[in-house]
Amino acid sequence: MKLQDMIYFDKLVALKSYSNVAEYFQVSQPTISYAIKRLEEEFAVSLVDRNIHQQIIITPSGLQFDRHIKVVINELNIAKLDLANAREKVTKFGLPPIIANYYFLKFVDHLINKQLLTGLKTVEAGSNDLLQQLKKGQLDLSLLGSLAPIQTAQLQSQVLAQDDFKIIVAKNAPLAARKKVHFADLQNEPFLVLGDGFVHHQVFDQLTATHHISPTIVYQANDVELLKRLVAQGMGISLLTETAITDRDELVALDLLDDHLPQFVISLVYRNSTLLTDTQQQLIQIFETKAD
Numbered sequence: 001m002k003l004q005d006m007i008y009f010d011k012l013v014a015l016k017s018y019s020n021v022a023e024y025f026q027v028s029q030p031t032i033s034y035a036i037k038r039l040e041e042e043f044a045v046s047l048v049d050r051n052i053h054q055q056i057i058i059t060p061s062g063l064q065f066d067r068h069i070k071v072v073i074n075e076l077n078i079a080k081l082d083l084a085n086a087r088e089k090v091t092k093f094g095l096p097p098i099i100a101n102y103y104f105l106k107f108v109d110h111l112i113n114k115q116l117l118t119g120l121k122t123v124e125a126g127s128n129d130l131l132q133q134l135k136k137g138q139l140d141l142s143l144l145g146s147l148a149p150i151q152t153a154q155l156q157s158q159v160l161a162q163d164d165f166k167i168i169v170a171k172n173a174p175l176a177a178r179k180k181v182h183f184a185d186l187q188n189e190p191f192l193v194l195g196d197g198f199v200h201h202q203v204f205d206q207l208t209a210t211h212h213i214s215p216t217i218v219y220q221a222n223d224v225e226l227l228k229r230l231v232a233q234g235m236g237i238s239l240l241t242e243t244a245i246t247d248r249d250e251l252v253a254l255d256l257l258d259d260h261l262p263q264f265v266i267s268l269v270y271r272n273s274t275l276l277t278d279t280q281q282q283l284i285q286i287f288e289t290k291a292d
Helices: 003-015 018-025 029-043 060-088 097-102 105-113 127-135 199-210 224-232 278-289
Strands: 048-050 056-058 091-095 120-124 141-146 155-163 165-170 191-194 217-221 237-241 251-256 264-271
Touching: 003 018, 003 029, 003 056, 003 060, 018 029, 056 060, 091 097, 091 127, 091 278, 097 120, 097 141, 097 224, 105 278, 127 141, 127 264, 141 278, 155 278, 165 224, 191 199, 191 224, 199 237, 217 224, 224 237, 224 251, 264 278
Parallel strands: 091 120, 091 141, 191 217, 191 237
Antiparallel strands: 048 056, 141 264, 155 264, 165 237, 165 251
């Protein structure tokens, strides 16, 4: 069985045309036909049917086989990236903005002392984007923010911190006198929210749906510091993980009294298939031991 035959078949499932597949790979159409025939003979099963109009129909067995092929192709792509990273002797490390600015800094001195910081090639993006990059082998390790511990067969995940979400208000706002608040009581408050790339947007949507309220959103930001400054100036209130709230902020953080509130979960994540280098093992040890 040839790997290239499987690659041809995977593309045939996508394009539904022998001629288009042949054109895509710059080979003859019989090359594609013979490849599919070899696979059918190898597994003693029909992968492709043609109807009376000569249209390509992938059989149920073919569709099932293609699922396995996609896993094989994905693992091979990951292997290529892992080997390339090993040659570069760098660790591609994912950092979401909030975690980079407010959580990662506590580890920097430890990384410098162990001479590990210079070997990190950091990639900043939202946690959802970084998670997909990690699965595709484009990253070696990543810190990720989520609303629950990350549990998949493909990934190894270690929870480092779990922080509450707070309501932040200006120091001179009427709400500042209330140390705690129910989310439903905020129906008439103007909200500033973070963009879709932040898990905060998902939490905000969950809370508004749960409590059947529709507060007015006066501004959407993708910069946490800007959002905090606008809240401090009295433009409105916001929902923010306590991870990003510091003593320097001119804000008051209110606890939410509601039950079953989600938390901002910070995890260190890497693929199970990764053969960790000594450097990467040292990185993991620092994050796990210095997290508290």
